Amino acid sequence: MAENSKPPVLEPFQQSAPLTLGVELELQLVNTHDYDLAPYSDEMLRLMKRYELPGSVVPEMTSSMIEISTGVCRDTAQVLQELRQIRDALVKCADKLNIDVVGGGTHPYQQWHEQRIYDRPRFRQLSELYGYLSKQFTIFGQHVHIGCPDADAALLMLHRMSRYIPHFIALSASSPFVQGQDTQFDSARLNSVFAFPMSGRAPFTLSWEQFGEFFAKTTRTGVIKSMKDFYWDIRPKPEYGTIEIRVFDTPLTIERACALSGFVQALASWFMNEQPFMPQEDDYMVYTYNRFQACRFGLDAVYVEPATGEHVSLREHIVQTADRIRPHAEKLGAAAGLAMLAEDAAGGRNDARWLRELQNRERLLAEVVRRAALRFRDG
Template sequence: MTKHTAPPLAPGGLEPFQKSAALSLGVELELQLVNTHDYDLAPYAEDMLRLMDKVPLPGSVVPEMTSSMIEISTGVCQSSSEVLGQLTQIRDALVKSADKLNIAVVGGGTHPFQQWHERRIYDKPRFRELSELYGYLSKQFTIFGQHVHVGCPDADTALLTLHRMSRYIPHFIALSASSPYVQGQDTAFDSARLNSVFAFPLSGRAPLALTWDDFTVYFEKMTRTGVVRSMKDFYWDIRPKPEFGTIEIRVFDTPLTVGRAAALSGYVQSLASWFMNDQPFMPTEDDYLVYTYNRFQACRFGLEAVYVDPATGEHMALRDHILMTMDKLGPHAGPLGASSGIHLLRSSVELSNNDARWLRELQGKEKLLAEVIRQAALKFRGLPV
C-alpha cells in the first residue's frame, strides 16, 4: 500500500519589511476562463499566457491554482484611476487573446455551475505541492478573488493599518460580493466564495501584533512548529507583505467589471489615509469579538447584513455603517482622486445593489446560468448588457 504523507512546505522565512510609498496601490484579479459553447470553465490558462506573453503590458498575467483561472496584476499605482487605466489595458488585451481562442473571460467570485472535480491543477511546483497537501480543497479553490495592496511607510504602520482595517472587512465583502451560485445552486449567500477559503487551516484573522518586533516573535514561534515556512502559508483576510512593503486585503470577490475593482481600491486607499493621518482609534483584541459574526453576516446577506460595532456593541444596518464611513472619508478621498470611485460604490449601496444581486436578477429573468455567464462576459468587456 502506498503511504500518503504531506509534502514538506517550501522553504522561506520572514523577510525584512521593504520601504514603499505610503498609500500606493496594487491590485490583483483572479479571472474565469470559459468556453463559448456552454460557458463552463475551460482549461485554457496556458494558451492565454502564451498569447499574453507577446503583449507589452503594465503589471503581470500569471497562472492560478487550476488551469481554468488566470490572475492579472497591476504595477505599483498611485491612484485608483491609475489602477483603472492599467486594469483596462490588461483587460482589453485579455479579451483579444480570448477571442483568438474562442473563449471568454469573466469576473465574479465563483463560476455558477462548474464541477470542482473536473478541474485540473496547473502544472507548477507550488500548485502541485499545495494539491498534495490540501487534497480536494485545492480543486475547490477554483474561486476568484480581488486582492488590494496598499503601501505602508514602515512595518509598524502596516500592522496598525491592518488591524484598523479589520473593522471594515464586512464593507469589502458586501461591496464586492459576486458569488451567489455554486455548482448550479443559489447558496443564499451573496459571497459563497469565502466559505471555501475558510476551509484552509491558516485562514481567518491575523494575530494582534502591533509592532514588527511582536509579529516577528509570533512568526518565529509558528516556524518552530513546522506548520509554516513563509508568509505565503497564511491565508488571512489581511496579511502583511513585507517584500512589497504593503498590507494585502484578500476578502474581495472579483467584481464583474474592472471599474468596480478600481473603485474598491480607491475605497481601501481612502480608509488607509484616514487611519495613517488621523489615527482614529487604537485597535485592540476586543475588535475581534464580533469579527467572525460580522464577516458571516456580510457573506450571507451582503448589503442587507447587520453590522455590530466592536467598540460600542451597537447593532446597525451594514449599509448605514458603510454610508457613515464614506462620509468620514471625503477629506481623504478627494486629494487621492478616489471620490468618483467612492461615489460609484455609494450609489450601489443606496440602491442595495451589488454584483450578487445583478447575477440573481439576471438568472431570475433568463432561467439559465449559461446565459448569465454569457452576459457577465459582455459586462467584463465593458459592453452594455
C-alpha cells in the first residue's frame, strides 16, 4: 500500500426495512445447436435495455453468464412477480439471438479454458489475481438479501442463519455435473467457491464495532480492499442494510428461487420475533462438516446439531424446521413455497436429482441442458 494512500473504511450500516428481500440469480447463456455455453452477455444486455424492468440485469465474471436481480421486495409474491417479469424479457431477447437461458449451478460440460473474462476492470483485476480460478468461476448461484434493523442485529442474524447453511445447499443443489462428469456431489459448484482464499465463514462477532476492527486489520494487510473481497457463505452488506446468503445454487425454475427466498424470510422472522437461540463460536466446530455433507449428499446428508452434537437426517431436520417456522411463513405469505420445499425434502427431491434422473434416461447431457432451458421458461 502506498504511503499516502488511505486504507479502506468500512462503510456505515444503512437502514433497511426488517425482513425485506432481494434476490439475485446468475444464469447460463447457451447456444441452441449443442447447448454449450455461448458468450452472448453483451448482446443480451444491449437488447434488455429496451425493457423497463424492476431490479437490474448485469454481466458476470465470464461472458456466458448474466445476473438478474429484483429490487427491494416486501414478500415472496413481489419477488416472484419481478423475477418472472425479468425472466420473460430475457427469454424474448434470447429468442432473437437464437440462444437459450438456463438455471442450474454448473453447466454440465462446458470447458473452463474456453470461457472469456468479461471486459470490466474488476473482472480483469480478479483474473490477474486468481489466474485460472477466474474462468473456473463460471458457476451460477442464487443470492438472497434479508433486511436487518441495524448492524448488530445483522451480525446476530448472520450467525443464527449459519446453522441452516446445509439446508439451503441441499434444497437448492443443482450442480451434479462438471466437465462432462457426474461429480457424485449434489452441489459441486461450491467446490469452486471454496478455492478462493476469502471463502468460508464470517468471523464470529456480534458487535459491528468489533467487526469494524476486524475489517481494519484485514485491510491493513492489503489482502482485502472492500467487502466485495469476502466470498463468505453469508456476509453483511452494509450499503444495503442486509445480510447476503450466497450458498444457493441457481435453481432450475423461478418458482423454486422464490420459495427459497421465502424460507430465508420465515427463518429471519422466527429469529427476530422469538429469539430461539444464541449463536456461539462453538457452533462452527461442525460447520464445515455439515456444509460438506450437504454438498456431497444433498438431502441424504447427515446433519450434526451444533448445540448438542446429535447426528440427524438433514431431510428430517428440514421438515421439522419448516413445521417450526410455518406460522411466520403464513404471516409473510410464504407458506406455499415453504410447504413445497418441505415436501421435496421429505421425498428427497431437488434439482440435482432431477438432472441426474434425466441424464440416466437420455444419456446425453446436451438434452439435459435443452430440457433445463424449457423448465426455466415455464417454471
